[in-house]
Amino acid sequence: MSCRARRCLWLSISMLVALAISAGSLAASARRWARAMKAGRAAYEQADFATAEKQFKVAFTAATKFELGDPRAVRTLNAIGNLYRAEDKTDAAEAFLSKARAMAEAWLGAESPELATALNNLGGLYTSEQRFAKAEEVLRPALAMREKLLGPEHPEVAATLCNLGEALLMNPYRPRYAEAEPLLKRSLEIDQKALGPEHPAVATTLDDLAALYTAEGRYAEAEPLERKALEIFEHTLPSDHPYVADALQHYAALLRKMNRQAEADTLEARAFTIAASRSQSKGGDP
Numbered sequence: 001m002s003c004r005a006r007r008c009l010w011l012s013i014s015m016l017v018a019l020a021i022s023a024g025s026l027a028a029s030a031r032r033w034a035r036a037m038k039a040g041r042a043a044y045e046q047a048d049f050a051t052a053e054k055q056f057k058v059a060f061t062a063a064t065k066f067e068l069g070d071p072r073a074v075r076t077l078n079a080i081g082n083l084y085r086a087e088d089k090t091d092a093a094e095a096f097l098s099k100a101r102a103m104a105e106a107w108l109g110a111e112s113p114e115l116a117t118a119l120n121n122l123g124g125l126y127t128s129e130q131r132f133a134k135a136e137e138v139l140r141p142a143l144a145m146r147e148k149l150l151g152p153e154h155p156e157v158a159a160t161l162c163n164l165g166e167a168l169l170m171n172p173y174r175p176r177y178a179e180a181e182p183l184l185k186r187s188l189e190i191d192q193k194a195l196g197p198e199h200p201a202v203a204t205t206l207d208d209l210a211a212l213y214t215a216e217g218r219y220a221e222a223e224p225l226e227r228k229a230l231e232i233f234e235h236t237l238p239s240d241h242p243y244v245a246d247a248l249q250h251y252a253a254l255l256r257k258m259n260r261q262a263e264a265d266t267l268e269a270r271a272f273t274i275a276a277s278r279s280q281s282k283g284g285d286p
Contacts, residue, residue, distance in 0.1 A: 026065060033062035033072055040079060047241045049087050056080045069107030074100050074114040082121045086242075090129060097122045116145040120160045127167045132174075135167040155194045155201065161187035162205050169212045177212055184209045200243065203232035207247055214254050223258070226251045245274040 040055030056079050063073040081096030097118055104115035123139035126132070143160045150156055165183035168176040188205040195201055206229040213222035230247040237243055248271035255264040 029062045029065035030072075033059045033066075033076070036062065037076070037079065040083075044079075044083060044086070046238055047086075047243075049083060052083050053080075056083060069103075071104075071108055071112070071114050074104045074108065074112075074118070077103065078114065078117050078121060081118075081125075085121065085125045085128070088128075090125065093125050094122070097125060111145050111149065113146075113149055116142045116149065116156075116160075119145070120156075120163060123160075123167065124163050127163065127170060130171075132167050132171040136164065139164040139167060153190055153194065155191055158187040158190035158194070158201065158205070161190070162201075162208060165205075165212075166208055169208070169215065175215065177216055180212055181209070184212065198232055198236060200233060200236050203229040203236075203243070203247070206232070207250060210254065211250065214257065219254065219258050222254055226254055240274050240277050242274070242278065245271045245278075248274070 036055045036059035040052045040059060043049070043051035043055060056076065059076045060080065063070070063076045066072055077096050077100035081093050081100060084090075084093035084096060101115060101118040101122065104112050104118055108114055119138040119142035123135045123142060126135035126138070139160060143157065143164060146154065146157045146160055161183045165180040165187065168183070169180040184205055188202065188209065191199060191201045191205060206225045210222040210225040210229065213219070213225070226247070230244070230251055233241065233244045233247050248267045252264040252267040252271070255261075255267070
């Protein structure tokens with residue numbers, strides 16, 4: 001890409017324009033960016049999306065002070081895009097993640113960690129939108145990049161393995177269970193070793209494996225995984241976290257397939273209570 005093309009790309013990205021500022025001001029911006037990103041990530045993990053968005057926007061403003069091609073600008077775009085994906089603001093999520101991808105490709109190179117993150121997050125977004133071919137198209141290179149950059153046993157590799165497994169198993173027109181299962185099992189093994197057996201990332205993969213076994217009619221294998229996923233989420237996340245609600249609904253759906261209707265009703269009622277509580281906290285209808 002020519003210098004002129006790179007400059008045009010940069011200028012097309014809202015607010016992220018390099019400014020001529022003093023070294024002292026740059027240092028202050030760097031500290032402000034680091035604080036805001038840390039606070040935003042902490043809020044995101046607790047599903048406090050309003051606080052996360054506020055903090056990431058502070059980081060976004062601070063990132064305008066950095067030099068052209070600074071990886072922190074790309075990390076900020078990735079964080080905001082992933083937040084919007086969690087909030088089901090798909091158009092905004094795709095816009096930010098696509099900008100992160102374009103900026104990383106132009107300034108940081110074809111094998112940068114920031115590009116791998118953008119591709120990974122885009123893959124998750126495409127899966128949620130049922131654009132499964134697009135998801136696989138970006139997740140496979142993301143996986144290869146992360147394995148090369150971080151090694152095969154890194155939690156970020158596990159995250160991409162999990163995302164790719166989801167993309168393969170969730171396609172209702174062409175589910176690829178045989179391909180998805182080893183990816184999810186490998187993701188689970190990595191996270192259990194690197195993060196511990198009670199980490200939310202472990203629960204996410206357990207939930208996915210349970211979904212795969214449920215789809216295949218392997219209910220006896222699915223249930224202990226679904227139950228363990230729910231237990232981990234309940235022990236490690238706030239009681240009204242959306243992951244808890246999702247796990248309750250998934251477990252309830254499995255119990256219905258096993259003709260355990262009363263248990264399913266109880267779990268669904270809990271999931272509804274969480275959803276209603278979160279809706280009211282946002283000022284929406286329960």
